[in-house]
Amino acid sequence: MCIYEHTKGVQVIKLLFLLIFSTQIFASSLLELIEQAQKNDLVEVYKYKLDSTGKAYEATKSSYLPRVDIGAIEQFTSPADSLGAGQIYSAYAEVTAVLIDGFKRENLLEEKEKLNIASKHDLQQIKKDISLEVASIYFNMQIIKADITSLKHSKIQLQEQLHQQQRFFKAKLTTEDNVARIEAAIANTDYQIELKKYAYDEYASKLHTLTNTEIRELKQQNIIEPKDVEAKELDSIKSMQAQVESIGYKAEQLESTNYPTLILSDKYSYYKYGDDGLKKLGIPNVERIESQNVVTLNLSMRLFDFGTASKQKELVLSEQNALFSELIYKKKEVKENIKLALRAIEKAKKLLYASELSQDASNRTYKIVHKKYKARVVDYVNYLDALSNKIEAEAQYNRALGALQISYAKYYYNAGFDIKDYIK
CATH class of the missing domain: 1.20.1600.10 (Outer membrane efflux proteins (OEP))
Incomplete structure (x- = not known):
């Protein structure tokens, strides 16, 4: 009987310890x-x-950093005039920067x-x-x-x-x-x-x-x-x-x-032609431009906008x-x-x-x-x-x-x- 009571007491103590310990954990x-x-x-x-x-x-x-754009254009004209080209192919690269805004x-x-x-x-x-x-x-x-x-x-x-x-x-x-x-x-x-x-x-x-x-x-x-x-x-x-x-x-x-707003742009273009009227005419020392560089400085300012x-x-x-x-x-x-x-x-x-x-x-x-x-x-x-x-x-x-x-x-x-x- 004493052994049973002692064992039971130990179990109760263990249970209480586990309850307290688990409470602290959570x-x-x-x-x-x-x-x-x-x-x-x-x-x-x-x-x-x-x-x-x-x-x-x-x-x-x-x-506001300089912008670089590239592109290509394919143009067909029918009928083309005697000095024109029936097909124009072009590719370009353009750099644009806002200098003043x-x-x-x-x-x-x-x-x-x-x-x-x-x-x-x-x-x-x-x-x-x-x-x-x-x-x-x-x-x-x-x-x-x-x-x-x-x-x-x-x-x-x-x-x-x-x-x-x-x-x-x-x-x-x-x-x-x-x-x-x-x-x-x-x-x-x-x-x-x-x-x-x-x-x-x-x-x-x-x-x-x-x-x-x-x-x-x-x-x-x-x-x-x-x-x-x-x-x-x-x-x-x-x-x-x-x-x-x-x-x-x-x-x-x-x-x-x-x-004033000032924008600077630099555009380089390359061209190729097909069905060229100039070549058909056979005019000497006359050739179409195959590459071109265009620098643009655009200055604009609003003068009046009705307030x-x-x-x-x-x-x-x-x-x-x-x-x-x-x-x-x-x-x-x-x-x-x-x-x-x-x-x-x-x-x-x-x-x-x-x-x-x-x-x-x-x-x-x-x-x-x-x-x-x-x-x-x-x-x-x-x-x-x-x-x-x-x-x-x-x-x-x-x-x-x-x-x-x-x-x-x-x-x-x-x-x-x-x-x-x-x-x-």
Whole structure:
């Protein structure tokens, strides 16, 4: 019998060890979740946009390099005149270069470069947005998880009291309504647990969408308290600034139509003739040209367009002014958000301190009431009230703890930093 009990005990220990070990294997840390989320499909969209703007810049740059064209022409004429040729075959190679275009080239390249810079900042900003969202979900899940644990402990204590009251009822030492009230309290606790579980599952579903990872368990990680952290400009602000500048360069391109354009081309052609009328006439010392090189310098300038270019420029500048006004507003908003984030940290610290005091007081009160209840000095109403206050104090503490971590995350976000760099 002793050997059996010993073997059974060893098996239980092994089972517990495996459960704990497997939980640690499948548990996800905050840093892992953020890194996984920053590889999701939404981030890929911004990567493609960045790639697109980069290629647009390179394509624009290449379009202003000298262009080389080759071609061939085959011409048949019937009937051909007496001096003409019935068949003309030609091949050519042509080099074309834009020498002057009224500064359109420079402004177009600057526009594309600024759009590429804006895309780079958009990519960085979406990663930081995702980091904040993951961190908020993560700490809310931790809060709910702690609440569920507290409620389960409460249920265990209520079940113990229920068994005691049932024994008392059988011994006719208590009434049936006392038993029914504790049963109702247990049922209400079950209801609260299920609500919390559903809320946890909702957050887990959101986290799964962001990370494409099945959330089984969460590893405990915290965010480092921000100390002497100087705020820097947000990537969203930098992106908007680059967009404002790109629109300015777009407006200058419209102005370039009022300046001269100079294009240089050099075309070399080779000809071959069939059914040649000149040869039939037999005119001496007269031959057709078999090869020819033509250099062309084309200068053009628009003198009058009924104000079309200037009106188009005014339209683009209006768009720039609108975006610039939005940029000014966003900068003010960011400054206020940083102030609010600092106040949120101060508030969260005060709430955490208050909740610690409340939890300590409710725990001590519960212990006293619990002893009196066992000694039947106080009734079940006082006991349930003390237990309820204890659970609520624990929940307040958990919420305050999570709120402090979220306030740290929001400060780093509003200060222009990626939260994943400040996780411990």
